[in-house]
Amino acid sequence: MKKWKPAPREAVAAFEAAISGLAGAEPRKMFGYSCVFAKGNMFAGLHEAGMVLRLPDEERAEFLGLKGSGQFEPMPGRVMREYVVVPKVLLNAPEKLRAWVEKSLAYVSSLPTKPKKGPSGSKRSKSAKK
Secondary structure (H helix, E strand, C coil): CCCCCCCCHHHHHHHHHHHCCCCCCEEEEECCEEEEEECCEEEEEEECCEEEEECCHHHHHHHCCCCCCEEEEEECCEEEEEEEECCHHHHCCHHHHHHHHHHHHHHHHCCCCCCCCCCCCCHHHHHHHC
16 A cells, blocks of 8 residues: 655645634544545545645636646546645635635535444454445
């Protein structure tokens, strides 16, 4: 399995500032990276690629028009369709970044609540299925 690199410091600082005091955001870790969820759905997070956001089709198309943005591809050939990588220029524009984070939160808040899963990799849950 691939060993992930730390998220860039610039992205970590921008992410922390952008989610600070954000109502409805549930912080969690995913693959060792800080992320935020709403209704069980991830809407923003960190990765070795930088900061990522989840956006609906229309806003994602607009976002991808920003210089330096791109589709989020955590592993070669595995594009996460609704997720985009935040360009460096936006990491240095806190008000604009916060607006995009709020759009991402609004989008996932409109989705159905994702049911909670039991402990991942639990031997008990695996043996119960047999």
